[in-house]
Amino acid sequence: MNDDKSMMQLTEAEYRKRFDGYIITDCAVLKRGHYYFVSRNLAEAERAGPTAEAMVTKRLSWYIPDNPEDSRIRHMRFEGYQTLDICANPSEGRMLCVSIDGLVTVTGGDGEDEDEDEIPKSITGPRRGTIERLRTIDDCMVAVGSDHTVCLRKGSNQWQSLCLNLPVPTLADFDDVERSDNMAFVDIDGFSENDIYVIAGKGRVWHFDGTKWSRIAFPSDMDVYSICCAGDGYVYIGAQSGSLFRGRGNEWTLLVREMLTLPFEDIVWHAGKVWLTSDYGLWNVIDGQLVEADLPSSDIKVCAGNLSVADGVMLMAGTHGAAVHDGSAWQLIFHRMQFAR
Template sequence: MLNATEYQVFFKGYSLVDAAIRSRDSFSFLLKQDEPEGGMPDEAKTGQRVRLINFFTQAEPNDRIDCGQYLGFLRAKLAVSTQPKLQAVLVDSSGEVAVLGGGDDDMEQTIVEDPDGPRRSIITAVATLFGHVYAVGLWRSVAKRLGPNQWESLCTQAILPKPGTGKGVEFGTHWGFQAIDGFAPDDLYATGGHGEVWHYDGQVWKQCPLPTNLVLYNVCCAGDGQVYIGAQSGSILRGREDHWEVIHQGSMTLPFKDMVWYQDRVWCTSDYGLWQIVDGQLIEADVPLAVRACAGNLAVGDGVMLLAGIYGATVYDGQQWQALIDFFALAKTAP
């Protein structure tokens, strides 16, 4: 577990906003600097100070943390690549990129904004798929990181049309993507906007007809062969390509932040809790209170599942939960 010295040096004054798995014994965390009372000064509002942490649980106490620090990253997102090498990849909404690990602690070239890719507008999410980092965003942006400073566009006009414009088209209705997942590189699903789901077959994208125009936030290509989509208010859709159904009509204040497949079910989380989808039913996860306190972000990799949020982080190996960070207890020890 993170100790008091590590907390004081690397975490104090910052909030955990995203998390990813490097291996079952090493994890990456994205931290955002806390705002002082009265808000940020005007000169700081153009960007946020963030930290990218790699935490190696089995290393010696003085060598367990690598830390990169960056200024100007707005609405940054975190993923971990294993191809071409293992490293944490940080991407912000404007396409700025930083990497940490694999011998690197670098800023990379910005993902270029261009009507034909690799990005068309603001980046909203990143994901680790088949060892590579994928980024999606508004205006139906989709890009795949092949290596340092190299992003492949999956959103050229020939394979993924830009959203419609003109009379009768409201902003947000076709605003683009909030999430991406897949069963294979040639079997991807991207979701976002009001009921927008697109399927990629390795050559072109095809829009999937949905029985709703709810705002979509998450997508999980699950081990049962189905695609699960998290919508506004915690509603859930299930299906594939041309066949979809609403399996849960939500009434929550927040949508789910993450949805993942682990073992034999889908897990869902927001800052308010942790849920599972079992036999098509959404149920609250039966986990200890200390685990539930870590709700906020979910990640799966190397046979384990990571749950991390503003109060801490814990990892599940399918049998038991192991605490990694307890911010509440650590804050009491800090001067």
């Protein structure tokens, strides 16, 4: 192991202080060398069960390997949060943490940690319902969620509604689980601010042209989970059981049909490739085929679960650890079993 790789990895003391007893649920890159992780307390999760997630403490940890060893990794606690999503906002140089209810905390960069106002909720937006996903498009941060929520961050405590002509939910929609799910956006991505795709429910895909939203003629009623507007000019949509669609506009092809137990959690474009991950592994799309990613070791493979790309690097983190790809090679940050007692 060379010195660079040794410097990248957490020490056992760092791991014990920040991650022992917690499991990673999300990750994000602020910029090269600035890596962020969301984790949840395992013991509290077991006691709380599936219906009391707000009782489970969440942590936001940030890791800056070039800092002095005593300050390379820090964390802050979030209590009473059912969910905690994170996303870099390059236009501000900050990391945003947003709850399902629209509570906002800003951290990272050169500024102080700050709790902002809740994202305003109204039938016209910016927030119609819950917040389910954050993404960066054209160096700007967007949030999507239930009831056809789409909003764009314009600055501190400033959110612009992009709900526009998206249908407003009716009482009948609220009373029907499938109809509600079909209006609950779960992911968003775009080639630019004027070329955005968003997905929900059973094959619901919408496109934004900078002025209005149009429903896409998507050729499936499979549940959809993840989306990527890739550097090859295609849009990739991850559906149930690892199914994968590729297309743009109203033309789509099913590349992969239901070959996995889990859907893809994240799909990203990095180093000239499409990368897809779930808790079960990491894949690329090569010549229209889904191919297991070529990884240097099992230590890297077990870090699968979530992906984030920024500033030429890709961060991967999950149940068992974290690793980063710098465009040409992988470096391990930590592997949980390294520190097993």
